[in-house]
Amino acid sequence: xxxxxNLHKHFGGIHAVDGASLTIAGGSITGLIGPNGAGKTTLFNxxxxxxxxxxxxxxxxxxxxxxxxxxxxxAKGMLRTFQIAHEFSSLTVRENLMMVPPDQPGEALWSAWxxxxxxxxxxxxxxxxxxxxxxxxxxxxxxxxxxxxxxGGQKKLLELGRTMMVDAKIVFLDEVGAGVNRTLLNTIGDAxxxxxxxxxxxxxxxxxxxxxxxxxxxxxIVMAEGTVLAEGxxxxxxxxxxxxxxxxxxxxxxxATA
Amino acid sequence: MMDILNTLxxxxxxxxxxxxxxxxxxxxxxxxxxxxxxxxxxxxFAHGETMAFGTMTVILLTWAMQSVGISLxxxxxxxxxxxxGIAATVLLLLITDRYVYKFYRQxxxxxxxxxxxxIGVMFLYNGLIRFxxxxxxxxxxxxxxxxxxxxxxxxMTGLREGLAIKSSQGIxxxxxxxxxxxxxxxxxxxxxxxxxxxxxxNEDLALLSGIxxxxxxMIAWILTAALATIAGTLYGLDKSxxxxxxxQILLPIFAAAIVGGLGSPVGAIAGGFVIAFSEVAVTFAxxxxxxxxxxxxDGLMQLLxxxxxxxxxxxxxxIVLLVKPTGLFSGKSY
Numbered sequence: 001x002x003x004x005x006n007l008h009k010h011f012g013g014i015h016a017v018d019g020a021s022l023t024i025a026g027g028s029i030t031g032l033i034g035p036n037g038a039g040k041t042t043l044f045n046x047x048x049x050x051x052x053x054x055x056x057x058x059x060x061x062x063x064x065x066x067x068x069x070x071x072x073x074x075a076k077g078m079l080r081t082f083q084i085a086h087e088f089s090s091l092t093v094r095e096n097l098m099m100v101p102p103d104q105p106g107e108a109l110w111s112a113w114x115x116x117x118x119x120x121x122x123x124x125x126x127x128x129x130x131x132x133x134x135x136x137x138x139x140x141x142x143x144x145x146x147x148x149x150x151x152g153g154q155k156k157l158l159e160l161g162r163t164m165m166v167d168a169k170i171v172f173l174d175e176v177g178a179g180v181n182r183t184l185l186n187t188i189g190d191a192x193x194x195x196x197x198x199x200x201x202x203x204x205x206x207x208x209x210x211x212x213x214x215x216x217x218x219x220x221i222v223m224a225e226g227t228v229l230a231e232g233x234x235x236x237x238x239x240x241x242x243x244x245x246x247x248x249x250x251x252x253x254x255x256a257t258a
Numbered sequence: 259m260m261d262i263l264n265t266l267x268x269x270x271x272x273x274x275x276x277x278x279x280x281x282x283x284x285x286x287x288x289x290x291x292x293x294x295x296x297x298x299x300x301x302x303f304a305h306g307e308t309m310a311f312g313t314m315t316v317i318l319l320t321w322a323m324q325s326v327g328i329s330l331x332x333x334x335x336x337x338x339x340x341x342x343g344i345a346a347t348v349l350l351l352l353i354t355d356r357y358v359y360k361f362y363r364q365x366x367x368x369x370x371x372x373x374x375x376x377i378g379v380m381f382l383y384n385g386l387i388r389f390x391x392x393x394x395x396x397x398x399x400x401x402x403x404x405x406x407x408x409x410x411x412x413x414m415t416g417l418r419e420g421l422a423i424k425s426s427q428g429i430x431x432x433x434x435x436x437x438x439x440x441x442x443x444x445x446x447x448x449x450x451x452x453x454x455x456x457x458x459x460n461e462d463l464a465l466l467s468g469i470x471x472x473x474x475x476m477i478a479w480i481l482t483a484a485l486a487t488i489a490g491t492l493y494g495l496d497k498s499x500x501x502x503x504x505x506q507i508l509l510p511i512f513a514a515a516i517v518g519g520l521g522s523p524v525g526a527i528a529g530g531f532v533i534a535f536s537e538v539a540v541t542f543a544x545x546x547x548x549x550x551x552x553x554x555x556d557g558l559m560q561l562l563x564x565x566x567x568x569x570x571x572x573x574x575x576x577i578v579l580l581v582k583p584t585g586l587f588s589g590k591s592y
């Protein structure tokens with residue numbers, strides 16, 4: 001469970017996150033929506049340790065993790081994907097997946113030379129897990145392709161696959177559906193739901209596609225101007241006056257109702 | 259027919275054999291530059307001096323071994339001293355990283371700051387080397403000098419032109435081939451090597467994976483130390499050891515790494531040979547070649563005086579940067 005307490009992040013005079021407080025319950029798929037410039041991605045980046053907050057705290061299961069660097073958060077089971085898919089472009093899909101699990105003895109020169117059996121055993125274990133992920137995501141046909149050659153949607157699947165290589169406590173998805181076609185979006189949605197139900201993954205996702213959100217997320221948190229504006233089910237927030245106002249602007253709304 | 263064979267022998271002796279040797283030396287040097295660029299993302303100006311430091315320790319150990327009568331027979335004693343020289347250079351680079359570059363990594367400094375820091379490191383190594391071994395020319399090659407002498411070649415073939423192959427040239431080629439095979443096996447087949455490639459591809463993502471960044475950086479320095487010491491020693495065996503030449507050779511090495519594409523190991527090797535052959539071919543006197551082809555000419559028929567050989571790498575560098583800024587093998591474009 002993640003608790004964000006009164007978080008502020010200022011870039012010079014711009015208050016990108018301006019006193020946001022929210023809770024992401026364990027086992028939930030929490031959606032984070034809001035108009036452009038609402039501070040969603042900045043909030044993500046502060047939670048994920050990319051930025052240090054100007055003030056405020058972030059707690060993971062009660063433990064203060066404010067400002068910890070990303071790799072420490074990774075070690076604590078907090079994973080994220082990126083708005084623009086990241087991949088190791090010169091490695092194959094399978095190798096990309098195999099990079100994720102920590103504590104692989106093959107990485108140390110010493111053990112690589114002197115404990116080859118331990119290295120091989122761990123590598124087999126990691127490879128088996130990678131194959132399982134490849135099967136789960138139905139990407140066997142590109143498993144030995146260089147990740148740099150994948151389509152945008154396939155890279156998003158790979159991003160999701162990476163989070164499955166370790167036992168994650170919580171996964172942050174930054175616009176995992178952006179620029180992905182319908183069919184692939186459904187595949188990604190199915191995978192998220194299955195991970196949530198079968199393996200108990202907690203997700204927090206920034207998304208713009210309301211249909212996609214309505215299908216997956218409960219609750220949905222709406223941000224505007226750096227703070228939390230509303231929280232509820234997808235249906236609730238969609239009919240919330242303040243939310244409509246934030247998305248459309250007061251002027252437009254008056255015109256629409258006039 | 260004889261003329262053609264004589265021409266080939268002539269070109270072999272003065273162009274191809276020296277070109278291959280010099281190409282190997284530049285390639286090994288450029289691999290060190292490219293590895294550090296791929297992992298730590300800066301152009302390491304101290305690399306020439308790293309080569310000189312490695313060679314210096316090899317020379318000191320060679321002398322020590324010679325004084326107690328250890329030798330490798332026909333092979334240079336330096337080959338026996340090489341592993342110890344590499345160990346000393348690894349130590350030097352790891353200490354440097356701990357006390358210089360690590361600070362800038364924690365500050366998340368921009369590449370230009372690393373680059374300037376590396377110039378400082380260069381001056382430090384520079385002083386250290388002159389302090390220990392002095393600025394003079396040192397010969398440390400022992401063992402058999404030639405695999406094939408020019409006279410033997412002439413007697414064997416009956417040609418007028420001789421083709422000589424020095425032992426140092428043969429050793430350079432063999433060691434380079436073995437080293438490059440080992441390096442590529444390491445980068446493509448082992449977990450540690452793949453981690454390095456992953457880190458080089460996408461540092462942000464590597465930090466969010468099971469890759470230990472400190473370990474990747476350490477392995478990069480260890481490989482660089484090994485490559486630099488071997489490249490420097492081979493160069494020293496082939497020519498002679500003079501600290502200043504290792505500063506000069508930095509230019510063609512950088513040119514090789516950039517021409518091939520910074521960050522690309524294959525590119526570094528290709529770049530090394532492109533630069534080496536251009537330099538040798540442009541400064542070669544073609545008069546005798548014209549002679550064998552039936553044209554009597556007065557001049558040396560040299561495109562460029564050897565004094566200007568370093569300009570060749572510059573010229574190729576400029577052309578490549580204009581035509582294909584990412585280098586022949588498209589390394590990183592920044």
